[in-house]
Amino acid sequence: MKRLSYILSVLVALSMLLAACGTPVTEAPAQATDAPAATDAPAATDAPVAELEGTLNVWAFTNEMKTMAVAFQGRHPKVNVVYTMIPMTNGEYQTKVKAAAGTADSPDVVALEAAFVKEWVESDLLADLNELLPLTEELQTYPAVVEVGTYDGVTKAYSYQATPGAFFFRRSIAKECLGTDDLVEVQAMVADMDKFTETAAKIKECGTGDYFTVGTGGEMFLPFLSNRSEPWIVDGSLVIDPKIVEYVQFAKMMRDNGYESGATQWTEGWFAGMNDTLKDADGTPKKVFSYFLPTWGLPYVLSPNAKSADGTSDTTGDWAMINGPLSYQWGGTWVGALEGSPNSELAKEFVKFVALDEENLTNWATGVYTNEYLKAIDPTTPDDQAQAAGDFVSSQVVVEKITSSFDDSTLATFLGGENSYGAFAAAAPSVNGALLTGSDDAIQRALNDPLAAYLSGTMTEAEMWAAWLDAVRNEFPDLVIPAAPVE
Amino acid sequence: MNLAKLKRNSTGYLFLAPFIIGFLIFGLYPVINTLTLSFTDATLMSKSSHFVGLANFKRLFADDVFMRAVGNTWLIWILNFIPQIGIALLLSVLFTSARLKIKAVGVWRAIYFLPNLLMPAAVAALFNALFAYYGPVNQFMVRADFLSEAMRFLESIWVTRGLVVFIQWWTWFGQTMIILMAGMTSIPLPLYEAAMVDGASVWQMFTRITLPLLKPILIFIFVTSLVGGMQMFDIPFLLTDGRGSPLSSIQTNNILMYMKFASSKGHIGAASSVGVLIFFMTSICALGIFYFLRDKDMDVTKPAKKSLFKKNTTRSQS
Numbered sequence: 001m002k003r004l005s006y007i008l009s010v011l012v013a014l015s016m017l018l019a020a021c022g023t024p025v026t027e028a029p030a031q032a033t034d035a036p037a038a039t040d041a042p043a044a045t046d047a048p049v050a051e052l053e054g055t056l057n058v059w060a061f062t063n064e065m066k067t068m069a070v071a072f073q074g075r076h077p078k079v080n081v082v083y084t085m086i087p088m089t090n091g092e093y094q095t096k097v098k099a100a101a102g103t104a105d106s107p108d109v110v111a112l113e114a115a116f117v118k119e120w121v122e123s124d125l126l127a128d129l130n131e132l133l134p135l136t137e138e139l140q141t142y143p144a145v146v147e148v149g150t151y152d153g154v155t156k157a158y159s160y161q162a163t164p165g166a167f168f169f170r171r172s173i174a175k176e177c178l179g180t181d182d183l184v185e186v187q188a189m190v191a192d193m194d195k196f197t198e199t200a201a202k203i204k205e206c207g208t209g210d211y212f213t214v215g216t217g218g219e220m221f222l223p224f225l226s227n228r229s230e231p232w233i234v235d236g237s238l239v240i241d242p243k244i245v246e247y248v249q250f251a252k253m254m255r256d257n258g259y260e261s262g263a264t265q266w267t268e269g270w271f272a273g274m275n276d277t278l279k280d281a282d283g284t285p286k287k288v289f290s291y292f293l294p295t296w297g298l299p300y301v302l303s304p305n306a307k308s309a310d311g312t313s314d315t316t317g318d319w320a321m322i323n324g325p326l327s328y329q330w331g332g333t334w335v336g337a338l339e340g341s342p343n344s345e346l347a348k349e350f351v352k353f354v355a356l357d358e359e360n361l362t363n364w365a366t367g368v369y370t371n372e373y374l375k376a377i378d379p380t381t382p383d384d385q386a387q388a389a390g391d392f393v394s395s396q397v398v399v400e401k402i403t404s405s406f407d408d409s410t411l412a413t414f415l416g417g418e419n420s421y422g423a424f425a426a427a428a429p430s431v432n433g434a435l436l437t438g439s440d441d442a443i444q445r446a447l448n449d450p451l452a453a454y455l456s457g458t459m460t461e462a463e464m465w466a467a468w469l470d471a472v473r474n475e476f477p478d479l480v481i482p483a484a485p486v487e
Numbered sequence: 488m489n490l491a492k493l494k495r496n497s498t499g500y501l502f503l504a505p506f507i508i509g510f511l512i513f514g515l516y517p518v519i520n521t522l523t524l525s526f527t528d529a530t531l532m533s534k535s536s537h538f539v540g541l542a543n544f545k546r547l548f549a550d551d552v553f554m555r556a557v558g559n560t561w562l563i564w565i566l567n568f569i570p571q572i573g574i575a576l577l578l579s580v581l582f583t584s585a586r587l588k589i590k591a592v593g594v595w596r597a598i599y600f601l602p603n604l605l606m607p608a609a610v611a612a613l614f615n616a617l618f619a620y621y622g623p624v625n626q627f628m629v630r631a632d633f634l635s636e637a638m639r640f641l642e643s644i645w646v647t648r649g650l651v652v653f654i655q656w657w658t659w660f661g662q663t664m665i666i667l668m669a670g671m672t673s674i675p676l677p678l679y680e681a682a683m684v685d686g687a688s689v690w691q692m693f694t695r696i697t698l699p700l701l702k703p704i705l706i707f708i709f710v711t712s713l714v715g716g717m718q719m720f721d722i723p724f725l726l727t728d729g730r731g732s733p734l735s736s737i738q739t740n741n742i743l744m745y746m747k748f749a750s751s752k753g754h755i756g757a758a759s760s761v762g763v764l765i766f767f768m769t770s771i772c773a774l775g776i777f778y779f780l781r782d783k784d785m786d787v788t789k790p791a792k793k794s795l796f797k798k799n800t801t802r803s804q805s
Contacts, residue, residue: 089729090724090725090728090729091729091749094749095745095748095749095753098531098532098749098753099531099753101531102534116751119532119751119752120532123532123533123752124533124534125532261621262620262639263620263621264619264620267619267621268616268619268621268622269619269620269621269622272621278621279621279626280621280629280637281621281625281626281628281629281630281634281636281637282629282630283626283630438751438752439751441751442750442751445728445730446730448728448730448732449728449730449732449733449734449735450734452642452732452733453642453733453734456639456642458642458643458644458733458734459734467734467735470550470552471552471730471735473550474550474552474746474747475746475747475750475751475754476750476751477528477546477754477757
C-alpha cells in the first residue's frame with residue numbers, strides 16, 4: 001500500500017511536469033476552422049464574406065496595425081485576432097519571428113519592415129499570395145510596393161503604405177537665415193548635395209553655431225541608400241556602391257563642420273530638436289533646422305514630438321515639407337501569411353483586408369479609425385489605440401480620391417497650410433523597389449558602430465571600412481567581400 | 488530476494504525521476520542538440536541543412552572576432568569579480584565581527600542586496616539614457632566644470648567597459664556578501680574565542696580561521712560567478728546597440744552567439760559553434776578551479792603545525 005502511494009505521488013508529480021510543458025502549444029490551432037471561407041473566390045467587395053471564423057495570430061513590431069486588426073474583427077465579428085507586438089529596437093522582433101516560424105507557436109500573419117521584408121520574401125517561409133495580384137491592378141498599387149513583396153515571380157507580401165521620403169524644415173529658421181520660407185525657393189537652395197552644404201554653412205553662421213542643419217547624419221543614410229545604382233548583394237558578392245562612400249564622407253563633413261547636432265537618431269536629443277528644447281550640456285539652447293523623414297515620419301514621428309513633454313514648447317505650424325536634395329524612400333510595413341498556417345484562408349483574408357481593401361485603406365488614411373470607433377468593436381481596445389489621418393497608402397486609386405480632403409486637415413495646419421498628401425503623391429511613383437535585398441538589415445546595422453567611431457574621430461576612415469567589412473563577413477559566411485574603398 | 492531489493496531501490500529512483508527527466512529534456516538534450524547543430528550549416532530561414540564538419544569552428548578562428556569576444560568577456564568578468572569578492576569579503580567580515588557588533592546588520596545587508604532585484608534591462612536602459620551625449624551626466628559634468636565640453640561616453644571603449652563592470656559589480660556584490668556572511672556565521676564562535684585567548688590578531692584570525700573554513704563557499708562563489716560571467720549578455724547587449732558597440736569593446740561571447748543566431752538568415756549552426764566553445768571553455772576553467780582549490784590536506788598526510796586546530800574545525804564543520 002505504502003509503496004503504491006509513493007508510486008502514485010511520483011506519477012502525479014510527473015504528470016504535472018509534463019502537463020506544464022505540454023499544454024500551451026496545442027490550444028490555439030485546435031479551434032480554428034478554415035472551411036467556411038473555402039468557397040469564396042477573390043471578392044474584394046464590401047459585404048461580409050460568407051462567415052469567416054476562427055482565431056488568427058498576428059505579430060507585428062508596432063501597435064499601428066492593431067487598429068486594422070480591430071477593424072477586421074468589426075468586418076468579421078466571429079473572427080478573433082490575437083495581436084502580439086514585439087519591438088524591433090535591437091532586432092528582437094526579427095529574431096523572435098524567425099525562431100517561431102515553422103514551430104507550433106508560429107503566428108499566422110507577420111508584419112515585415114522594409115529592412116527585412118526581402119529576407120522573408122526570398123525564403124520559403126511565406127505563403128504564395130499570387131491570387132491577390134488582380135486586386136493590385138484594380139487599386140493601382142504602386143508597382144514598387146508589389147515588387148518588394150515579390151521574388152521569382154511569386155508575390156508573398158503586400159503593403160498598405162507607400163513610403164516616399166521628404167525633407168521637413170522649420171519655416172521660422174528659413175525666414176531668419178535664408179530670407180524666405182517659400183517652398184520653391186528653399187527647395188532651390190537644397191536642390192543637390194553641394195547646394196545643401198552651402199545652405200548648411202549659411203545656417204550655422206546665421207545661428208552663430210547654435211543652429212544645426214540636421215539632427216544627425218544618420219537620417220541622411222536613406223536618401224543616399226535609395227540612390228545607389230546596385231543593391232548590396234549582386235551574384236553572391238557585396239557591392240559597395242559609390243553612393244555609400246559618398247554618404248560616409250558627407251556624414252563626416254557634416255559632423256566636422258558642426259552642421260549636425262551629434263545626437264543619436266531615435267534618442268532623446270534627436271527628438272528634442274523637433275520641439276525646440278534641445279540644450280547642450282552647458283544649457284545653451286540649440287535649434288535644428290530640418291529633418292529627413294518619409295511619409296510615415298510626419299504623422300508618427302514629427303508631429304507627435306513637435307510639442308515638448310512639459311507642453312512649454314510647440315513647433316506646430318512652423319514646419320514645411322519639400323523634396324530635399326535627393327528623392328528617396330524609407331521603411332514601410334508589409335504583411336505576409338506564413339506557409340503551413342492552419343488558418344491560411346483567414347490569414348489571406350487578413351492580408352487582403354490590410355493592404356488591398358479600398359474601404360479599409362480609405363478609413364485608415366482619413367482618420368475614420370478613432371478610438372471610439374475601435375472601442376465600439378472591441379471594448380478592450382487600449383485608450384491610446386487609434387489611427388490619425390495622414391498615413392500615405394499604397395493604392396493610387398485611394399490616394400487620388402482622398403488627397404483633396406487633406407487641404408485643411410490637422411497635418412496641413414502642422415505644415416503651415418501645406419497639403420502633404422499631394423506632395424507625397426507626386427513623389428511616390430519615382431520610388432524604386434529593386435534595390436532591396438534580404439540581407440540589407442544586417443549589412444546596414446553593421447555599419448552603424450564603425451561609422452560612429454569614424455565620425456567621433458576614434459577610427460580612421462580605413463579602419464572604419466575594415467571594421468565594417470569584418471562585421472559583414474562574420475554575419476554572412478558565404479558572401480564574397482570586396483576590398484575596402486579606402487585602405 | 489533480489490527482486491525485493493530492486494523494488495526497495497526503485498522507490499528511490501522514482502523519486503529522482505522527475506528531476507532526471509527534466510534534466511534530460513531541458514538540460515542534456517539541448518547540449519547534445521547544440522553540439523550536433525554546430526557541425527551543420529543550419530539556418531532558421533531554410534528547412535534543409537548539411538553536415539559541414541569543422542567549417543563553423545574554422546571560420547571562428549579565421550579572423551579575430553571570436554577571440555576578441557572571448558577576451559572582452561574575460562576582461563569584463565575579471566575586472567568585476569576582483570572588487571566584487573574583495574568588497575563582499577570586507578563587508579561580511581565587518582558585519583559578522585564579534586568585536587565590532589555593528590547594529591542593524593539586516594538593514595545594511597538588505598540595502599546592499601537591493602540592486603540585485605533591479606531588472607538588468609531597466610538598469611542598462613537607464614545608464615544608456617544617463618550617459619547619452621545630450622544626457623544628464625554630461626549636463627552635470629559640464630555645468631559643474633568637471634568637463635570643458637560634453638563627452639561621447641558611450642563611444643569611448645573604456646568608459647563603456649567601465650560602465651558594464653560597474654553595473655555587474657553593483658548588482659552582484661550584495662548577493663556575494665550574503666552568501667559569504669552565511670558561510671562566516673556558520674564558523675563556530677569558540678574558535679575565534681580560543682584564538683583571541685591565544686593572542687591572535689584580527690588578520691591572523693581572518694587568514695587562519697575564516698578563509699580556510701570558507702573555502703567551500705569561496706569555490707562555490709568563484710564557479711557560479713565564472714559561469715555567469717562567461718554568459719554575460721543582457722547588460723552589454725542593452726547598454727549600447729546590441730552588437731557590443733563601441734568598436735565591439737563590450738561584445739561578449741553570448742552577444743556574438745546571439746548576433747550569429749539573429750543574423751539575416753538566422754545561422755543557428757554557426758551560433759551553436761560559439762556556444763560549444765563557450766561550454767568547453769567554462770567547463771575546463773571550472774574544473775581547474777576545483778582542482779587548484781581542492782582541500783590539499785586530503786593528499787598531504789604529514790600533520791602541519793596548526794593541524795590540531797584545523798582538524799577540530801573540519802570535524803565541527805561536518
